[in-house]
Structures are given as C-alpha cells and as structure tokens.
Amino acid sequence: MRLTTKGRYAVTAMLDLVINSGSGPISLADISKRQEISLSYLEQLFSKLRKQGLVSSVRGPGGGYKLGRESNDIYIAEIVDAVNESIDATNCRGAGNCHGGEVCLTHHLWTDLSEQIHSFLGSISLQSLVDKRDHEAEVKKAMGQMTDNGEQIISMLG
Secondary structure (H helix, E strand, O other): OOOOHHHHHHHHHHHHHHHHHHHOOEOHHHHHHHHOOOHHHHHHHHHHHHHOOOEEEEOOOOOEEEEOOOHHHOEHHHHHHHOOOOOOOOOOOOOOOOEOOEOOOOHHHHHHHHHHHHHHHOOOEHHHHHHHHHHHHHHHHHHHHHHHHHHHHHHHHO
C-alpha cells in the first residue's frame, strides 16, 4: 500500500487551513512556508481540492483559500480521493491480474485491507484531528504546570 506525498500533503495543507482560518482566507504561500511544501505543488493540489468543493478561493487583496464546508463535514478519505490518491494494498492496483494474469491467492485479503483503510480515513474529520491536536497541547501544558508546581514545592521544602 502506498499513500504518497500527494495525499499526505493535501491532508496537511487542509489541516493548516483549518487551524489558521480564524483570520480569514489563507494564502498558499503562507501554508507553503509553515508546512515546507512547494508552492507549485500546493497549487496543483488545491486545484483538485477546489474542483471537489473541499475548498473555495477568495480573490483580491487578503484573498486565499477557505474550507468549502465545515471542518467537521470534511473527511480525510475525501481529501485523499480528491487529489487522485489511491489507497490500494494490492500489487495489481485492483485489476486482479497479479499472478500471471489471474487473481493471486491473497488478492481478496489486500482488497479488503484497502477498503478498511479507506473506511477508517472516511470516519475521521478534519475537525476531529484539530480537536485531538488541541487536546494533546492542553495535556502537555498541564503536565508542564504540574512539573513547575512540584519543583516550587520541592524548593520551598528544601
């Protein structure tokens, strides 16, 4: 199975768009800088994302891209599909000609795996990934405060 940079970068760029969209449309140049993804590559990806209605463009000064729908209504599988990324664990790309023109012994296993992966990605929204990221940041912050408090108590006792 391969999920190439096309799918990975599209998901990363969409997450960046969600996280930074509070101040209006986001330029691809800004995403490119923050995520270290080539601007020309982002332009290609966003063209495909726009055609699928996952993003919309805003022209003019202060223009850029914004989500085409709410972040809780956009799923990772849609993003991967929009950039023509195949999630296929078979060696024959689903054609069934993997063993001398015939279906190999494990073809159905790999086809089922591909479907499970696609289903899994279809159950994860952009918003759920942002929420998970925010939760992890809150936990790290709380753990840091606990450590600081513990060090303060130790220094007061010592």
